[in-house]
Amino acid sequence: MGHYMPTTEEMVAYRWCINNGIYISPFANGEGAWYIEIKLNNKVSRSPQAYGGVTIWIKLYEFYKYYYNKYANKI
DSSP states (O other): OOOOOOOHHHHHHHHHHHHTTEEEEEEEOSSSOEEEEEEETTEEEEOSSOBOTTHHHHHHHHHHHHHHHHHTTTO
């Protein structure tokens, strides 16, 4: 897993998701690639696509921003 520095906007989305019970994390597939696992309302989903290196972090924060934008004004 490479190094990635999230933007301020990504960190806001990350904190909001964690504080509201939306957990998104990398999940190793054992071959040096990673899936994204999302836990929301006690339901766990995993991305169909595996990601590598820095790409996993970029996608992870994209999901945080997606859920933040979708739910932030509704909770």
